[in-house]
Amino acid sequence: MRRSLVGAGCALLLVLTGCTATGDGPAAAPHSPSAPAHRESDPTGVIVHLFQWPWADVARECRETLGPAGVAAVQISPPQEHVVLADQGFPWWQDYQPVSYGLTSRRGDRAALAKMVETCHAAGVEIYADAVINHMTAQLFGVGTGGTKFSRTGYPGYDGAADFHHCGHSIAQWSDRSEVQNCDLLDLADLATERAPVRERIAGYLNDLLSIGVDGFRIDAAKHIPAADLAAITAQLDRPAVIYSEVLFALGDPIQPEEYLPFGAVLEPRYGPDVTRALRFGGSLGALAELGVASDSPALDFKPSARSVVYIDSHDTQRGTSTLTYADGGLHALATEFMLAWPYGTPLVMSSFAFTDFDASPPALPDGTTRPVVCGGSAFVCEHRAVLPMVAFRTATAGAPVTEWWATDDQLGFARAGRGYFALNRAAAPVTRVVQTGLPAGRYRDLLHPAAVVTVDSAGTATLTIPPASAISFIKA
Known part of the structure; x- marks a missing residue:
């Protein structure tokens, strides 16, 4: 059965509080595929x-x-x-x-x-x-x-x-x-x-x-x-x-x-x-x-x-x-x-x-x-x-399910169960949002913008500014 998407209530609160996956918060693990056993005939990787x-x-x-x-x-x-x-x-x-x-x-x-x-x-x-x-x-x-x-x-x-x-x-x-x-x-x-x-x-x-x-x-x-x-x-x-x-x-x-x-x-x-x-x-x-x-x-x-x-x-x-x-x-x-x-x-x-x-x-x-x-x-x-x-x-992030999902018409973001975080902004203006990354506290380099650094606090949250028509991606070292 298909699950509901992000509740509207969190969209306004997320910037200020970084909603958690409870109540009206982002859906937790909307995509957790259960894979059949690998065969030599199955392609893997990119x-x-x-x-x-x-x-x-x-x-x-x-x-x-x-x-x-x-x-x-x-x-x-x-x-x-x-x-x-x-x-x-x-x-x-x-x-x-x-x-x-x-x-x-x-x-x-x-x-x-x-x-x-x-x-x-x-x-x-x-x-x-x-x-x-x-x-x-x-x-x-x-x-x-x-x-x-x-x-x-x-x-x-x-x-x-x-x-x-x-x-x-x-x-x-x-x-x-x-x-x-x-x-x-x-x-x-x-x-x-x-x-x-x-x-x-x-x-x-x-x-x-x-x-x-x-x-x-x-x-x-x-x-x-x-x-x-x-x-x-x-x-x-x-x-x-x-x-x-x-x-x-x-x-x-x-x-x-x-x-x-x-x-x-x-x-x-x-x-x-x-x-x-x-x-x-x-x-x-x-x-x-x-x-x-x-x-x-x-x-x-x-x-x-x-x-x-x-x-x-x-x-x-x-x-x-x-x-x-x-x-x-x-x-x-x-x-x-x-x-x-x-x-x-x-x-x-x-x-x-x-x-x-x-x-x-x-x-x-x-x-x-x-x-x-x-x-x-x-x-x-x-x-x-x-x-x-x-x-x-x-x-x-191979094998890690999606968690901490959130989305609007023009932006989305999700974690990969303690291994990485990805966010995307298709709009023509930058967007700033507080998100739960599920990652340990520390400083993470953005893979897509190497000069940019994302700071994750002890609660696993980070304030992201996603550039216009761009994405942010970082992983646990």
Whole structure:
């Protein structure tokens, strides 16, 4: 059953007295997830999605920035050979149209990929590859990034007649399980994953990536692969790997994320829009009080925290309007900082390239090869860097429930059970508030504003001045 939010009576008293969690005070522990036992296939820590970054730049970012910050893993763009669509300006989505499972893409070749994995491992960062295994291309013929020629269903290692579904059309009836999983997604040649040779071919590709050190996989378009087929494929992996599947939720849909939980986690696509609605103009931060908490409507609940990968935006959603993106500037940063402070799910932090056109290519040379990463301007945005101090907060507060929650429409704050405190202000003016931190007396440095120090008294209270459109975050040493 859902619990009530902060009582109105405390909102006025808090500045003067620092209300406690009794009577009309802040709700105590509005979010205390009970996690199922961890499995090797479940992701943990903080993942950063370096979307479309060349392998050499991923390696440098691991060594110089992500490893020192404590980031657990990087999600990389699809590493397999893909179609080249020069006549369409090398759109970003060409990488999601495989030509072969050779490891040559616009971001680098097999040697560069292996070197990047080695460098990231040395920095303590794992690598999760975006695995496109539901389909091949939507083209009648062409040549891939590795020089492989192909036709509509003619690809290396596949029987064009037997190894593909021949539905005759793209998916139209999304309420029909058979059509969603046996017809072409956006005209992409659909692999017959129920066939043993196809399963073996896909597993061979994933095992090749494991052999050079890749640690896990985001399964692209997993909803279009029957869960039984995907389970049979992942059962053939040579060693344990992190798995998280893209299974977009829709109430009443015949294909549900639960089907994919036995062999990995799933992406939780409702998280970003929920946080976005609360933070955008007209929304209330109080709506976030029980984000991810189980309710009396299980069909509507998020999946278990340990089995869910959450994100504010992705390479798909940032090209729509349902979520905040880098283009929203500080508001997007606040949303991401909240995600890193809140205990539900495994956070996936987006790092984008700037675009004004849906199909835009990442910064590229004339032949379509991705340019080296230069942050800022009209190139790579690198918005992940601004929120990296929150990785330390998430690590320090892991497993601690939320306590001392309070919220207004424009501000919120909460403690993480004696380990840390987080507060956020989306308003255009600073806000001063006396809060109960649950922390021992002492002086604490603000992770997001290193020059600022927060003093906690012997009663555990502190007077916080939260800057405009900003957040405060501090942890127990």
